Amino acid sequence: MAAPARSAETQIIHRACSTCEASCGLKIEIDPVAKTVVRVEGDEDDYRSHGYICPKALAMKEIYEDPERLRKPVKKNEDGSWTEIEWDEAMELAVSKLKGIKEQYGNNAIGYYIGNPTGHNVGAQLYIPPLMAGLDTQRSFSAATMDQQPQNVALHTMLGDGWMFPIPDIERTDFFVCMGGNPLVSQGSLMSGPNAKKRLQEVIARGPNGKGRVVVIDPRRTETAEIGTDHVFIKPGSDAYFLLSACQVLFAEGLVNPGRLAEFTDGLDTIERVCADYTPERVEAATGIPPETTRQLVRDFCAAQGAWYGRIGLCTQEYGTLASWLIYVVNVLTGRLDAEGGMLFPRAATGRSEAGRPWEPFAHGRYKTVKRGFPEVDNQLPCGLMAEEMEEASAGADRMRGFVCAIGNPVLSAPNGERLAAALDELDFMLSLDIYINETSRHADLIMPSTVQLEHENYEFLFETTTVHNFSRWSPQLFEPDDDQRHQWQIYCELGARLNGAPSWEIVDDMMVKGMLGMMVGPNTGCPDVMPEAAYEMLQDEHGPMRMIECMVRVGPYGDKFGANPDGLSLEKLRGMDQGVDLGMLQANRLPECMPMDRIDLCPEYILGDLPRLEAGLEERSREDRMVLVGRRQIRNMNSWLHNLPALAKGKNRCTLMIHPDDADRLGLENRKFARVSNRVGEIEVECEVTDEMMPGVVSLPHGYGHTLPGVKMSVATEKQPGACANYLTDESSIDVLSATHVANGIPVEVRSA
Numbered sequence: 144m145a146a147p148a149r150s151a152e153t154q155i156i157h158r159a160c161s162t163c164e165a166s167c168g169l170k171i172e173i174d175p176v177a178k179t180v181v182r183v184e185g186d187e188d189d190y191r192s193h194g195y196i197c198p199k200a201l202a203m204k205e206i207y208e209d210p211e212r213l214r215k216p217v218k219k220n221e222d223g224s225w226t227e228i229e230w231d232e233a234m235e236l237a238v239s240k241l242k243g244i245k246e247q248y249g250n251n252a253i254g255y256y257i258g259n260p261t262g263h264n265v266g267a268q269l270y271i272p273p274l275m276a277g278l279d280t281q282r283s284f285s286a287a288t289m290d291q292q293p294q295n296v297a298l299h300t301m302l303g304d305g306w307m308f309p310i311p312d313i314e315r316t317d318f319f320v321c322m323g324g325n326p327l328v329s330q331g332s333l334m335s336g337p338n339a340k341k342r343l344q345e346v347i348a349r350g351p352n353g354k355g356r357v358v359v360i361d362p363r364r365t366e367t368a369e370i371g372t373d374h375v376f377i378k379p380g381s382d383a384y385f386l387l388s389a390c391q392v393l394f395a396e397g398l399v400n401p402g403r404l405a406e407f408t409d410g411l412d413t414i415e416r417v418c419a420d421y422t423p424e425r426v427e428a429a430t431g432i433p434p435e436t437t438r439q440l441v442r443d444f445c446a447a448q449g450a451w452y453g454r455i456g457l458c459t460q461e462y463g464t465l466a467s468w469l470i471y472v473v474n475v476l477t478g479r480l481d482a483e484g485g486m487l488f489p490r491a492a493t494g495r496s497e498a499g500r501p502w503e504p505f506a507h508g509r510y511k512t513v514k515r516g517f518p519e520v521d522n523q524l525p526c527g528l529m530a531e532e533m534e535e536a537s538a539g540a541d542r543m544r545g546f547v548c549a550i551g552n553p554v555l556s557a558p559n560g561e562r563l564a565a566a567l568d569e570l571d572f573m574l575s576l577d578i579y580i581n582e583t584s585r586h587a588d589l590i591m592p593s594t595v596q597l598e599h600e601n602y603e604f605l606f607e608t609t610t611v612h613n614f615s616r617w618s619p620q621l622f623e624p625d626d627d628q629r630h631q632w633q634i635y636c637e638l639g640a641r642l643n644g645a646p647s648w649e650i651v652d653d654m655m656v657k658g659m660l661g662m663m664v665g666p667n668t669g670c671p672d673v674m675p676e677a678a679y680e681m682l683q684d685e686h687g688p689m690r691m692i693e694c695m696v697r698v699g700p701y702g703d704k705f706g707a708n709p710d711g712l713s714l715e716k717l718r719g720m721d722q723g724v725d726l727g728m729l730q731a732n733r734l735p736e737c738m739p740m741d742r743i744d745l746c747p748e749y750i751l752g753d754l755p756r757l758e759a760g761l762e763e764r765s766r767e768d769r770m771v772l773v774g775r776r777q778i779r780n781m782n783s784w785l786h787n788l789p790a791l792a793k794g795k796n797r798c799t800l801m802i803h804p805d806d807a808d809r810l811g812l813e814n815r816k817f818a819r820v821s822n823r824v825g826e827i828e829v830e831c832e833v834t835d836e837m838m839p840g841v842v843s844l845p846h847g848y849g850h851t852l853p854g855v856k857m858s859v860a861t862e863k864q865p866g867a868c869a870n871y872l873t874d875e876s877s878i879d880v881l882s883a884t885h886v887a888n889g890i891p892v893e894v895r896s897a
Contacts, residue, residue, distance in 0.1 A: 153181055157189075157721035158618035159603055161263045161596045162199040162781060165330035166603045167192040167337040168722055169200060171621060178622050180204040180597070189722045191614060192337035197330065198779050198791060203596045205788035207622070211856055212578040213592035215627055223854070225580070225590075230629060237589055238641040240572040241278070244545040251510075254282035254533075254543045256526060258551020259290070259782055264596070265604040266632030266688040267550065273639025273651055274549070281510035281519065282543055284526045286551060289558075290455060291333065292523055293463035293882040297471060299505045299521060300747035303740035306608065307496060309471065309486035310334050311450035312729055313611045316484040317355035318449035319346050320440070322382060322470070323456025323888075327366040328776045332454050336611040340370060347372060356447065358440065360385070360432075361456065362773055362838040363801065375440075376838040379773050380889030381430040381764050382453070383462040383757055385437065386469035387421035388430075390414060392441040393476050395422075400445070402478035407735045410745030414472055417746065417754065428765035431838070445477055448484035456773070460888045462757050464881035468750050475745055480734070487729035488737060491607045492615035492712060493692065494699030497669075502739035505749065513538045520883040527558030527875035527885045530566040544571040550593075550631070554582040555783045555849050558873035558885050559824050564852070576634060579787065585854040593631040598624040602692045603723075613730075615696065615712065616723030617689075632688050649686060656682070656690050663698045664705065670698050673705040681705055683714055701726060753881050767840075772820070772890040774869060775801070775843045783847035786860035798866025799832035801843040802894070807833045810894055817897035820844075822890065825871040828897045842894060844869040846887075 153174050159166040168189025172181040183204050187194035206212065216233035217225040228236075244252050255278055261267045275283075287295070299305035311319060311334050324332060326339040336342055347355040357371035360382075368374040377385060393399045394415050401408060423434030444451065453470040457463060471480065479485030488496055508518035514531040517524065531537040533546070546567070554560040554567075560582070567573060567586035575587035584590050601618040624630075637648040645651050660675040662668070670678075678697075684690050693714035697703055701724075703711030712724065735741060779791045786792060800818055802810075812818050814833040819826060820842070829844060837843060848866025855861060870887070877886040 156619060156621050157186055158621070159601070159616050159723070160196065160200050160203065161601050161618065162202045162785070163330055164332060164335035164606050164609060165192070165337045166335065166606050166616065167196050167200065169196065171204075173621055180207065186722065190725050191612065195338040195341070199781065199785065201790045202781070202785050202788060205790055206578075206595050207597045209787060211787060211858065212595070213580070213590060214625065216589065216591050217580075219588050230627065233589060233591055234637060234641060237574050237591070237638060240588070241545050241547070241574070241642065244571055245279075248544055250279045251281050252543060253278050253280045253545040253547070254284060254529065255280065255547040255549065256529065256551050256553055257285040257549045258553075259286040259556075260550045260784060262605045264631055265602045265692065266599065266630055267635070268604055269688045269691050270632035270635040271549070273643075273655070274547070274635040275639075277639035277642025278547065282524065282532065283519070283522055284524050284529055286526065286556065288523055288526045288882070288884045289459060289556060289887060291458055292520070292884045293458040293467040293879060294333070296464050296505070296521060296882040297468040297750065300749050301468070301471060301744050302738040303502045304738060305521060307488060307738060308333050308609055309474065309480060310489055310609060310611055310729065311452045312484050312487045313342050313346065313450070314728055316346060316448055316450045317350040318358075318444055318447035319343065319356065320358045320360065320444060320449065320451040321367060321371075322360045322453040323458070324452060324454030325361075325365040325367050325776050327370065328778050331611065333609050334452060334611055335606045335609045339367075342611070343367065343370060350447070356443065362841045363775065363843055364836045365775075375436060376431055378429065378431040378764065378838070379771050379841060380460040380462065380886075381426070382457050382460065382466040383469055384421060384426040384761065384764065385430045385432060386466060386473060387418045388423045388426045388437055389441050389473055390418040390469065390476060391421050392423065392438050393445075393473075394418065396438075396442070398441065398445045399476050400478050401475055402482070403732070404475055404478060404480060404734070404743065407741070408475060408743040408745050413746040413751075414476070417751070426761070429761055449477070449479060450474070450485050451479065452486070456888055458884060459774075459886065461760065461877065461879060461886050462753070463879040463884050464750060465753055465757055472745060475743065481731055483731040487731060488733050489608055489610050489729055490613050490700055490726070490733070492699050492701050492726060493604065493607065493695035494702075495608060496737050497700060498736040500739055513541045517878070517883070520881070523883050525875070525878050525883045525885055526553055527873070527878070529553065529557065530559065530563040530875070533566040533569055535569060546570050546573045547576070548573070548583055548587070549576045552581050552583045552783045554852075555847055555868055556870060558870055558875040558887075560849070560868055560870050561825060562875070576631070580854070580856040581783070582849070582852050582855055585852070591629070591634055593634055594624045594628050597621040598628070599630050600689055602689070604692070612728060613726035614723055615701070615717060615726060617692075617714065617717040617720075619718075630687070652686050656694065659691060659694050663694060670704045670707065672707050678705050689714060750881060756880070769840060770806070770892055770894055771841055772869070772872060772892045773841060773843050773888045774846045777845050780845065780847055786847065786850060786864055787857040789859055789863075792859050792863040796830055796864070796866070798829065798845055798848040798864065800829045800894075801832045801834050801837050803837040803839045803841070804833050804835060805839050806842070806894075807831065811896050812894070818894055819897040820872060820892050820894050822872055822874070822892045824874045827867040827871055829867040842892065846870070
């Protein structure tokens with residue numbers, strides 16, 4: 144194909160990379176006439192990333208240019224082929240089908256799934272509520288139950304807000320303990336910050352005499368462990384036992400020192416009783432960690448200015464909520480929660496962690512799945528149970544008949560994807576909101592694609608709440624989309640409006656903004672001198688998510704209060720800043736004012752109820768003959784949604800099964816030869832990578848591969864990096880009950896030569 148004609152002048156646009164949490168600053172050279180990207184570089188003037196980028200910086204360019212991404216709705220024909228249709232026809236088809244199912248079988252005959260890319264698109268985040276209201280179903284699924292849901296549950300029950308994540312104060316700590324995470328590759332999941340390698344090296348240099356500590360506790364010697372000072376192997380799924388033993392050491396050696404937290408923390412006596420029997424000696428067989436290693440780590444941590452952090456490896460295991468909870472317990476017992484150098488709470492410009500916000504009690508069990516009777520947890524059902532809820536043989540007359548999949552690919556990312564793929568074909572109607580015909584959307588009757596990042600504005604809405612340094616950043620639209628394209632927020636808003644019988648999506652949009660202002664400004668608010676009607680008239684945009692962002696920013700902790708504080712922040716000012724605004728280091732001593740509950744509940748009754756299950760599993764965890772599977776993160780991947788991009792798919796096969804040399808010898812496996820991995824759920828064949836990075840008895844396979852299914856129109860993924868799907872081995876019946884999260888790490892498997 145000939146290169147597009149290039150105009151005489153190009154432009155440099157500054158924006159944040161919206162591919163992962165780090166939100167690195169980019170300089171993007173574009174040809175505005177040809178509507179092409181000439182070059183993508185790191186922005187050396189960006190005060191957060193200082194020119195640093197990773198390979199994923201090319202993702203926005205390559206997605207924008209991908210000839211296989213959809214730009215208009217497509218409807219499936221009788222013969223399985225696809226036909227482009229106009230938006231009005233697509234909306235009418237989707238709404239008539241979904242309404243028809245609801246009228247005939249009830250609202251809960253519809254289900255929906257919300258995928259991970261939602262978190263990277265402010266419009267998708269803010270406008271999912273109209274769609275959810277229009278569907279009005281309790282069958283709610285999302286990628287959360289394969290990710291951070293255990294942390295949401297722990298935080299909601301302890302502090303009153305499931306999204307109030309404590310973030311390592313990586314800019315001041317000199318002792319960083321990392322469990323179940325790989326910041327060097329993720330750029331710090333739930334500790335968002337560009338160039339994690341440099342930040343961790345600074346932790347080491349910051350310590351006394353340049354001897355700070357980065358301690359990685361992981362069944363694999365990860366990229367982060369390679370640059371850290373210490374690596375401790377731990378058996379997958381045993382983190383809760385190890386953390387209980389760390390708490391036991393704290394009490395036994397008189398190291399408990401919650402400091403100011405004691406004034407507003409309940410449950411200190413309870414946790415002492417809970418951990419008393421879990422000595423390092425008693426759990427050693429389960430964890431694989433020598434008792435003296437545990438004791439010395441706890442002593443050293445208490446003697447330093449430390450932060451103890453845990454991430455997805457802790458969440459997606461059999462006792463995920465207990466492990467996530469115990470991370471926070473350790474930080475409370477040592478006085479490191481809300482303390483400088485410990486675990487701090489970002490202060491978002493949009494004001495979502497400010498004092499006075501309402502407390503919503505933690506709820507669960509308001510709806511139960513039809514097949515198994517599994518209760519929802521905080522509005523979440525386990526995504527791996529979607530298949531059995533769709534199958535007539537499983538759910539009978541009460542089965543799910545209609546399904547909306549919003550920018551996700553659960554056939555690859557949810558447990559037992561082969562079963563889900565078959566179940567999707569039993570639906571009466573499926574709507575997919577996606578830019579690709581992928582492993583999941585190929586089953587849809589209708590696909591509605593949205594614009595991509597370079598075709599719309601963005602604001603780092605989620606990641607300003609997970610950052611290691613307070614910031615606020617707006618990113619511009621680089622290219623005007625075609626007239627027949629729609630933004631994600633427009634699709635959600637119009638579907639919601641039509642399903643609810645509203646006269647237009649514009650009216651719904653206005654209602655959302657006016658409702659927000661009614662709570663934010665006027666008497667008895669933090670902005671008492673401006674009435675909602677006057678604030679509405681001051682908004683810059685006519686429609687869309689930036690109006691809501693403007694409301695939140697102007698009323699937020701740094702805001703201009705709609706003119707009452709002229710030096711404050713506004714959307715207009717953000718739009719004039721190429722690199723956003725630096726809002727300073729994370730602040731200590733924000734508790735208890737910034738949490739919805741008056742006191743920290745260190746031992747929530749809901750979480751303690753799972754301790755008998757943990758105790759009952761100790762003997763099984765202590766077995767020596769188990770072979771278990773864990774996942775791993777890769778710098779060029781983001782689940783399954785970057786695999787169709789040539790720049791990121793090139794190179795050698797990265798979907799390999801890492802295995803320790805001793806295990807490879809015992810099982811007759813050879814490097815770069817294929818192995819067969821199986822369990823009760825399924826079987827896959829995958830190339831071996833023999834390496835002492837792995838703990839003996841543990842194998843590792845990356846997530847998001849398996850592009851081998853018919854009907855998928857993603858040729859790069861299919862031809863360059865098809866791989867094998869790890870979730871074909873994920874058992875949908877194995878669930879962390881407290882959080883409805885599936886077990887994706889520590890899965891028992893059998894491995895043999897293929």
